[in-house]
Amino acid sequence: MLNRYPLWKYIMLVVVICAGLLYALPNIYGEDPAVQISGTRGLEVNVETQDKVKQILDKELIDAKSIVFENNTILIRVSNNDTQLLAKEVLSQALGDDYVVALNLAPATPDWLRMFGAEPMKLGLDLRGGVHFLMEVDMTTAIDNLLTQAIENLKADFKENKLAYTSIAKGNNQQIIVRFATSEARQEVAQRIDLLRDFNVTSQDTTGLVISLSEARLQAAKTEAVQQNTTILRNRVNQLGVAEPIVQRQGAERIIVELPGIQDTALAKQILGATATLEFRQVNPSTSVDMNAIAAGRATAPFGSEVKYDRTGGAVLVYKRVVLTGDHIREAQSRVNEYGQPVVDIVLDSAGGKTMFNFTQNNKGSFMATLFVEYKDSGRRDENGKAILEKTEEVINVARIRDYFSDRFQISGLDSAAEASQLSQLLRAGALIAPIQIVEERTVGPTMGQENITQGLESCFWGLMISVVFMLLMYRLFGVFASLALVANLVLIVGVMSLLPGATLSMPGIAGIVLTVGMAVDANVLINERIKEELRNGRGVQQAINEGYAGAWNSIFDANITTLITAVILYAVGTGSIKGFAITLGIGVMTSMFTSIVGTRALANLVYGGRRVEKLSI
Template identity: 75%
Template sequence: MLVVVICLGLLYALPNIYGEDPAIQISGSNSAEINVTTQDKVKKILIDNDIKFKSIVYENKSILIRVSDNDAQLKAKELISETLGEEYIVALNLAPATPTWLTMLGAEPMKLGLDLRGGVHFLMEVDMTTALSKLTEQSIENIKSEFTASKLNYKTINKDRHDQIIIQFDNTEDRNKAITKINGIQDFKVVSQSDNAIVINVSEQRLQQAKNDAVQQNTTILRNRVNQLGVAEPIVQRQGADRIVVELPGIQDTVLAKRILGATATLEFRQVNEESTPNLPAILNGDMRVPYGSEIQYMENGHPVLLYKRIVLTGDHITDSSYRANQYGQPEVAITLDSSGGKKMLNFTQKNLHKAMATLFVEYKDTGKRDENDKPVLEKQERVINVATIDGIFSDRFQVRGIGNIDEAKNLSLLLRAGALIAPIQIIEERTVGPSMGQENITQGLESCAWGLAISVIFMLVMYRLFGVFASLALVANLILIVGAMSLLPGATLSMPGIAGIVLTVGMAVDANVLINERIKEELSNGRSVQHAINEGYAGAWSSIFDANLTTLITAVILYAVGTGSIKGFAITLGIGIVTSMFTSIVGTRALANLIYGGRRVNKLSI
């Protein structure tokens, strides 16, 4: 059993000695698909420019090119990006140089964390104020729909600065009917009332659900945006109630990453209030009020447009988008909706044929100011991209025109394809680790591990002679098993705290052998025979070893459960190290002792 376990550990640890090759990864979109023709085109680019490559592989709708060094990698990326165009994502990558026979057995090297590989780290916070404000606006629309369906009369529905919903009525009878209706809806609660008005709050349960959904959906959308960047092995995970951690190994362009990840751009499709548009000059002059349920928005050139506040469709329903220049050389974005969005657009265009619809571009930007909680104050900026007459009925596919230039169309297309954030996010922590610093961390980690191993081995050899050799061999086997387990576990990532966990395990692993050896020496001094002393040494020390390692393992489990990021990395290596050290230091050393001293009469132990 011991031999089989160590051989398996060695097999799965082996890929880590082969290192990684500099590589270029090419992926496309729905509008630019990767195929064998693309592979041939890329291969021709490399050959024509005399760039030597180790291999070029087409699989899983992407192309992976391995090159010999970083200079060839950078040169190849630049040439391929220029030739293929902006619709393809060409990303720098590191590909494991593991031999094919190991890969076929499922053996892969350990995944390295950001601090060992280099890249950028962002800690982002979701703006819950905006998320709850959106919930209140959505709730107002839902109440309007419920009242209309139930034929309940009301005068106005608005929200105050505390995001409470205030409904005005013409008489007490209408108010009482509305209260009965609201009490029957689970998400709302009437908090106060007067003769002709009621004040409603969204229920606490619904608020908590909205907060959780905002973080969860933003996490999913950020993952989609990271995929658009073409980053290999990114980390996007929730942290706490309203924060998200994003780690992008290999990325050094923080400006691009921040622009793509932090952007809050989305589209809203609204109907134009054509009935009141002739009165627009009088409204702008202050001679007339803005009609109820409408608002004035402006185009890029400053031209005012009167829109209904009710949103026909939001960017949440967009599943794909691509940009291009039309036959007149004007940039446009082609949009594809999901089935729900397609049905909404179909119903709207059927009922509003030959009427005007506007496309509103919505974005949240940092004002540079801080609120009372020292959080950045975001400003909502809106502008009308275009106003078009609905000439025909359409559903899930259409084009948006009126965009300033092709670069703006490209960025809008990328953001819409990745998804619109449910609520704005602020980057509250940013950290960049260079590739050279990552390599330096690896070197220092390996050196510290080697020193820890050497000191432990010397101590055991001096103190316990042959039994010290047993403990030292067990220690080496323990390291092999840790690396093999880390390579085998899906999702396990080695970071600097993880290396610290391994170094700590190296020091702790010999504890068991110290207890065993001291117990054997104690039994020998009490006049026991050699074989009896060995047996009692292992049997007597077992309970102490088990209790000590169990409490440490419980600590590692708690650290993993409540910790995040690097804390989890430390907990994983510590937990694996405890389990493997118990196996090697007890089973392993006992097997070696039996091999040397078992089955024969021994008068003296080398201990």
């Protein structure tokens, strides 16, 4: 019989719309201003920390809606933005550098909705605000690292060409000083330097050369440091799972990072601002060295060696030459080994694996130390007012090389599973080419975002109302069907956007939603006009409804599929807000086809199907 749907189709329609409504509901509850606290370097945040935080807030008469401890973080919800800023300032001063205190926004979704995994959709920086970081690359350290690498390259080149020298070291003003026993040796090296593209002889005397890097090499190194750090920061943002982030270069030495709708700003600040990496050094096996005398300044370390310390203050004599750095780490995963100890499994790239294999092959039975290297703000400023970063090194592991290995090994000696997890996350995100520091951090407030949301909602509302009025005037009861389909379409778009983990709604995304409202109306106009045409041609009511939907289907499908292809292309080649527009447009096209065709047909079949009807309200 014409125009009758089986029961399962009605059930499917109801289930889909109810599911869309369920996952769209969290968006009406909004978010609470919050302050989030987490530990640095894997420091455990526990119930005692929670009690301490509560005491600090009570002492300062700051009223918190709730203080929740979970996932090794403390989340403090407050009533307004002023209280949020005050709480952050007070807690930052009271807790010190051992904890990261950051602003956040916490969803106010009821527990009964969270049981179904329902969360509000993520809003872009232009709608909900977010975190804005301005980061600066420490070019002084970048050039210093480049000079260290250049010295090693020169040593290797001199050795390969059998050129004699007595010493080579860094001098002032980004220069390298080489000393010789004879003027003939100095002349041979000077001639060799002239053949090397990246070096210039700045000055020379009888037994010495002052070498500088060429201006082209210095500029290339600075550009490379910013570009590679930008790439690494993008990788770190990916570790955070942030949708539609902005990571871009600004000027010669700075990088902008904007994280809209981020749920863990403390971790973001910790991961993005981290300058941590690893260095693998061979341990000097000398037993004649008085480590206590070196530590007290009464003696010096042997030539080519230096003393490093572990977290307990124990001294380890290591060679200055770095066997391998964290730049070669391709994968890092934390786990607990068979002895219940936290470890980090390391996978190196091919070049790192080859270097490690050659080293372990030649040094079987020796000890290798793993150093955790980090740059921290020293509290001092240079002549330009920039913060001076201080390099800190800590031995976290010393192990005997019992057999050859190449690209796979593990690091042990860590204090806790939390430290192992954080170290693995930092290593996965990539070692920075040069240290960076956050010179500006701000949370984009909700004022501007609220205005954009209000304007976006108003445009959707008025677009919907005009479409509803038009459909009611032109198509009567079938206009009611179309209007209900429009409302269901909006609910499904919001529900799907809330479900997709990588979807973020921005102003262009709202434009995509408004556009799909018009396209959904267009589909219903095609269907209704086709039904009216069939009635004018003398078709019966039931046959006219059937032919109307069947005849309009091809036109609706062709129009929507071409729009969907456009949305896919925009998403594939676009960035940022363009992707946001493409996502909502693509989702809107699919949901509008479902509601305009299946939804309105179900309503028409429910009202008119399976019975004799002389006249349609259309």
